[in-house]
Amino acid sequence: MVDVVIIGGGVVGCMIARELSRYQLKTVLLEKEDDVASGTSKANSAIIHAGYDAKPGTLKAKLNVRGNPLFDKICSELDVPFKRIGSLVVALNEEEVKVLEELLQRGKTNGVPGLEIINREKLMEMEPNISREARAALYAPTAGIVCPYELTIALAENASRNGVEIKLNSPVLSIGVENGEVLAVRTPGETIYTRYVVNAAGLFADEISRMAGAEDYRITPRKGEYLIFDRRFGGIVNTAIFPTPTKISKGILVCPTVDGNFFIGPNSNDVREKDDVAVTQQGIEEIIKSARKLVPELPLKHVIASFAGLRAVSNTDDFVIGASKKVKGFINVGGIQSPGLSSAPAIAEMVVGILKEEGLELKEKSDYNPERPQIFKFRRLSCQEKRELIRRNPAYGRVICRCETVTEGEIIDAIRRPVGARSLDAVKRRTRAGMGRCQGGFCSPRVVEILARELGIDPLEVTKCGSGSEILRGRTKEFIETGGVTGAK
Amino acid sequence: MRLVVLPVQNRELVIIGGGPAGLSAAVEARRLGIKDVLVIDRESEPGGILKQCIHTGFGLHVFKEELTGPEYAERFIEQAENLGVEIMLNTMVIELTADRRIVAVNSREGLIEIQAKAVILAMGCRERTRGAINIPGFRPAGIFTAGTAQRFVNIEGYMPGREIVILGSGDIGLIMARRLTLEGAKVRCVVEIMPYSNGLTRNIVQCLEDYGIPLLLKHTVVNIHGRKRVEGVTIAEVDDDMKPIMETAKFVPCDTLLLSVGLIPENELSRLADIEIDEVTGGPVVNQRMETSVPGIFACGNVLHVHDLVDYVTQEAVSAARGAASYLADGGKKYKHIPVSPGNGLRYVLPQRINVDAMPEERQNFFMRSVRPMAKARLFVESERGVIKSSVLRYVKPSEMISIQLDRDEMRGIKMLNFSLREEGDSVERGE
Numbered sequence: 072m073v074d075v076v077i078i079g080g081g082v083v084g085c086m087i088a089r090e091l092s093r094y095q096l097k098t099v100l101l102e103k104e105d106d107v108a109s110g111t112s113k114a115n116s117a118i119i120h121a122g123y124d125a126k127p128g129t130l131k132a133k134l135n136v137r138g139n140p141l142f143d144k145i146c147s148e149l150d151v152p153f154k155r156i157g158s159l160v161v162a163l164n165e166e167e168v169k170v171l172e173e174l175l176q177r178g179k180t181n182g183v184p185g186l187e188i189i190n191r192e193k194l195m196e197m198e199p200n201i202s203r204e205a206r207a208a209l210y211a212p213t214a215g216i217v218c219p220y221e222l223t224i225a226l227a228e229n230a231s232r233n234g235v236e237i238k239l240n241s242p243v244l245s246i247g248v249e250n251g252e253v254l255a256v257r258t259p260g261e262t263i264y265t266r267y268v269v270n271a272a273g274l275f276a277d278e279i280s281r282m283a284g285a286e287d288y289r290i291t292p293r294k295g296e297y298l299i300f301d302r303r304f305g306g307i308v309n310t311a312i313f314p315t316p317t318k319i320s321k322g323i324l325v326c327p328t329v330d331g332n333f334f335i336g337p338n339s340n341d342v343r344e345k346d347d348v349a350v351t352q353q354g355i356e357e358i359i360k361s362a363r364k365l366v367p368e369l370p371l372k373h374v375i376a377s378f379a380g381l382r383a384v385s386n387t388d389d390f391v392i393g394a395s396k397k398v399k400g401f402i403n404v405g406g407i408q409s410p411g412l413s414s415a416p417a418i419a420e421m422v423v424g425i426l427k428e429e430g431l432e433l434k435e436k437s438d439y440n441p442e443r444p445q446i447f448k449f450r451r452l453s454c455q456e457k458r459e460l461i462r463r464n465p466a467y468g469r470v471i472c473r474c475e476t477v478t479e480g481e482i483i484d485a486i487r488r489p490v491g492a493r494s495l496d497a498v499k500r501r502t503r504a505g506m507g508r509c510q511g512g513f514c515s516p517r518v519v520e521i522l523a524r525e526l527g528i529d530p531l532e533v534t535k536c537g538s539g540s541e542i543l544r545g546r547t548k549e550f551i552e553t554g555g556v557t558g559a560k
Numbered sequence: 561m562r563l564v565v566l567p568v569q570n571r572e573l574v575i576i577g578g579g580p581a582g583l584s585a586a587v588e589a590r591r592l593g594i595k596d597v598l599v600i601d602r603e604s605e606p607g608g609i610l611k612q613c614i615h616t617g618f619g620l621h622v623f624k625e626e627l628t629g630p631e632y633a634e635r636f637i638e639q640a641e642n643l644g645v646e647i648m649l650n651t652m653v654i655e656l657t658a659d660r661r662i663v664a665v666n667s668r669e670g671l672i673e674i675q676a677k678a679v680i681l682a683m684g685c686r687e688r689t690r691g692a693i694n695i696p697g698f699r700p701a702g703i704f705t706a707g708t709a710q711r712f713v714n715i716e717g718y719m720p721g722r723e724i725v726i727l728g729s730g731d732i733g734l735i736m737a738r739r740l741t742l743e744g745a746k747v748r749c750v751v752e753i754m755p756y757s758n759g760l761t762r763n764i765v766q767c768l769e770d771y772g773i774p775l776l777l778k779h780t781v782v783n784i785h786g787r788k789r790v791e792g793v794t795i796a797e798v799d800d801d802m803k804p805i806m807e808t809a810k811f812v813p814c815d816t817l818l819l820s821v822g823l824i825p826e827n828e829l830s831r832l833a834d835i836e837i838d839e840v841t842g843g844p845v846v847n848q849r850m851e852t853s854v855p856g857i858f859a860c861g862n863v864l865h866v867h868d869l870v871d872y873v874t875q876e877a878v879s880a881a882r883g884a885a886s887y888l889a890d891g892g893k894k895y896k897h898i899p900v901s902p903g904n905g906l907r908y909v910l911p912q913r914i915n916v917d918a919m920p921e922e923r924q925n926f927f928m929r930s931v932r933p934m935a936k937a938r939l940f941v942e943s944e945r946g947v948i949k950s951s952v953l954r955y956v957k958p959s960e961m962i963s964i965q966l967d968r969d970e971m972r973g974i975k976m977l978n979f980s981l982r983e984e985g986d987s988v989e990r991g992e
């Protein structure tokens with residue numbers, strides 16, 4: 072019997088897990104994929120929004136504005152890079168300048184600090200590569216950028232060190248309810264008896280809610296596609312640059328990443344399937360066309376990757392957060408679309424509050440440690456630190472990923488730490504090995520080898536992202552014996 | 561910036577990269593009497609990309625025999641060892657400055673700082689990836705660059721897939737088509753967006769035609785299917801603007817997509833040293849002695865421009881070593897250069913500038929690539945005074961480098977050099 076089961080290892084589920092790990096509770100987090108941050112939390116714009124965008128009075132507005140200032144502390148405790156680079160909403164004509172005024176007012180109503188409309192000159196000074204058409208911009212100094220999967224992984228790791236059990240490859244199949252109260256959660260491997268269930272299943276939160284017989288709402292996937300560029304061109308913009316928003320979307324932006332690259336995207340298209348993260352030709356063309364309106368000179372020859380993420384759009388138009396009125400002990404945290412990442416710390420606080428109201432006793436632990444032990448990132452160290460580290464452990468002297476200068480020591484760490492990497496993508500998200508300009512061309516054979524060795528498995532069993540995504544198909548000579556096509560001579 | 565003074569090694573000539581370019585340069589440098597020659601390579605064995613090229617076809621020009629990649633490399637490794645070249649392996653250079661300071665890292669010595677009198681860049685190249693060409697679709701397992709697949713098969717002994725589609729008809733892709741077929745995989749087709757192949761003609765014949773593997777010209781991959789592992793790709797014909805014609809789209813089932821869509825010189829270190837890079841070649845701008853815009857730093861091989869024949873790599877490396885030797889002898893005397901430019905029909909010409917009087921040899925090599933295939937073409941070499949030389953070339957292809965030599969006497973006193981290619985007769989439809 073546990074106290075709380077959290078369903079979903081995205082940023083929301085992991086933030087809640089960490090928040091609960093402060094207390095003397097038995098908490099389990101269930102994630103269906105082979106790693107946390109495998110859903111929407113790995114593919115988004117990574118912006119910690121200032122909070123001027125959401126409609127006043129909504130949960131989105133409230134939790135975004137409350138969440139934003141919490142990032143400095145969280146990211147420093149977890150050793151996750153976070154940069155308050157500020158954001159700009161750029162107006163390209165007089166019509167749009169009027170919209171900036173509205174946004175400014177809305178921001179003030181939401182309680183966003185430091186907002187300011189800047190003129191063309193100031194804008195050009197801040198962003199020399201911006202379109203000559205630009206008239207003015209709304210500057211939000213408190214907006215920041217973070218690496219969303221690194222944050223999610225760090226939260227999971229910290230929660231795990233503080234006693235939360237994180238179970239990967241554990242899709243929730245059904246939820247047992249007795250006398251109107253949550254009883255148990257079933258996965259393929261086991262049945263976990265619990266008093267509370269927190270539904271943070273992202274795109275699938277509606278299905279989980281229905282599974283428990285709780286509130287009925289609908290989540291539809293809305294795709295956003297991105298192109299990411301070589302780090303060499305990272306300096307093209309300094310802030311997160313948005314076009315003036317329309318009724319439907321915040322628009323396609325040009326934005327730096329914490330790792331020094333920059334991206335363009337996302338567009339916004341409803342799709343049918345909740346796992347349709349395919350990038351489309353039209354999508355690529357659409358984001359290039361729009362992004363060029365903001366920054367005309369894009370180094371299109373230096374795109375290194377494209378990807379897509381799915382927004383979990385609820386039919387209520389706001390986050391769906393609250394205790395179920397139908398099933399006691401069941402808490403919905405659904406429809407967490409943008410600004411879900413920015414709001415996550417505040418969402419977690421709110422959920423803990425709800426659990427308390429629902430009767431969960433919260434006694435603080437004496438040994439809760441909010442800090443994540445340092446992660447060595449070779450390429451960020453000084454010469455002296457590098458030297459010292461290699462002396463202590465020679466594995467840090469073997470560079471595996473040459474584009475991002477990632478060493479074998481870092482990859483071994485990523486595998487051995489709590490909630491450790493089990494696949495190529497998981498190593499990539501933790502170390503950046505394979506995320507650079509060659510996209511794993513050189514390092515993937517060696518990462519496969521290290522994973523196999525560390526996990527004690529055959530290289531043929533190493534996957535890209537969990538079962539079914541094995542990288543290799545057999546040994547050489549094997550197919551000939553099994554009757555494959557033999558070569559003519 | 562640095563707090564601690566590191567023990568710095570002083571070296572005469574440091575060569576970054578121990579592939580055929582680096583090794584050839586090292587051998588030549590020793591022969592020219594440079595005593596202290598250090599080659600640094602991050603791999604555990606020297607030889608560079610040749611280690612995984614176990615097919616034959618290397619050395620026809622230099623040794624007049626057909627060697628495999630490893631055999632070709634072995635000849636230089638042996639010579640290098642006999643001549644006392646020091647090769648530092650498992651060591652990656654992570655920093656290079658314009659005053660020729662090098663920081664390298666390995667697990668034995670940790671961080672190594674070297675002050676070199678002269679440096680030769682021979683870092684080779686990397687493969688273009690899916691991102692660079694923006695193929696739509698999912699991102700499952702089963703998408704490899706051809707070189708990575710080659711490494712898996714030839715070095716690690718693993719098969720990347722059973723049913724394969726290859727995008728791009730670069731040489732590595734062609735060679736992998738044959739290799740995988742011999743290993744029992746089914747190569748469904750090679751898809752090439754251009755109306756001609758980017759590979760050597762001999763590779764088309766020996767790797768595709770001999771095995772009945774279809775080469776689909778003017779086609780591309782427009783979608784990748786499969787959430788976890790590739791389940792197939794959609795291919796389509798392209799129009800003259802290289803836009804896919806969606807009516808021609810068809811699904812090809814496969815579990816693997818190999819990409820052979822080009823190579824990019826690996827110039828991250830060169831950029832750190834503020835070396836001027838040619839946007840067309842992707843490598844440094846060099847002069848008659850293969851010297852980059854930064855005095856005392858030279859370049860050769862794939863880091864300079866992508867080669868299809870290793871013999872030319874060796875030739876170029878010899879020039880770079882001679883250049884470095886002359887630099888070490890003249891102490892970096894400043895010379896004026898005249899520009900060398902590509903005219904009609906040519907994508908680039910290397911070196912991009914020369915000083916005729918300071919040529920290390922009596923003859924100068926020029927390397928160039930055409931913009932498109934031509935069955936017959938005339939190459940013109942002109943100065944401000946007019947045509948210096950012209951010659952007829954047959955079966956010109958962008959994928960096959962053109963190399964010509966000019967004597968010092970042909971170039972004395974000129975102010976510029978321009979190379980151009982004029983087609984004679986019909987153009988070649990297919991690179992046959």
Ligand SMILES: Cc1cc2nc3c(=O)[nH]c(=O)nc-3n(C[C@H](O)[C@H](O)[C@H](O)COP(=O)(O)OP(=O)(O)OC[C@H]3O[C@@H](n4cnc5c(N)ncnc54)[C@H](O)[C@@H]3O)c2cc1C
Pocket residue numbers: 078079080081082083084101102103104107108109110111112113114115116117118119120241242243244271272273274275279293294295296337380381382383407408409410411412413414
């Ligand atoms: C294109 C785009 C851009 C965005 N940009 C921003 C931005 O700049 N700033 C911002 O603040 N927000 C942004 N967002 C929103 C933000 O990304 C999301 O709000 C946030 O990531 C949601 O996190 P989550 O944990 O709710 O969902 P997810 O990360 O999707 O996590 C849900 C998890 O539940 C798991 N799961 C599902 N079903 C089950 C089951 N049955 N059993 C077990 N596990 C299950 C999934 O595998 C998944 O890992 C953006 C979103 C998109 C799509």
Ligand SMILES: Cc1cc2nc3c(=O)[nH]c(=O)nc-3n(C[C@H](O)[C@H](O)[C@H](O)COP(=O)(O)OP(=O)(O)OC[C@H]3O[C@@H](n4cnc5c(N)ncnc54)[C@H](O)[C@@H]3O)c2cc1C
Pocket residue numbers: 576577578579580581582600601602603606607608609610613615616617618619651652653654682683684685707710731732735826829860861862863866867868869870871873
């Ligand atoms: C797959 C393939 C097939 C080919 N087939 C043929 C053929 O059949 N016949 C033929 O004649 N030619 C062929 N070629 C062409 C020719 O052999 C190559 O172009 C040639 O190997 C290039 O030599 P290089 O020394 O410039 O580069 P490489 O061989 O790539 O060597 C570069 C070396 O530098 C090292 N290095 C790079 N950066 C660093 C750093 N920072 N620190 C330390 N070390 C570093 C690398 O590890 C590598 O060992 C082929 C090329 C390829 C890629």
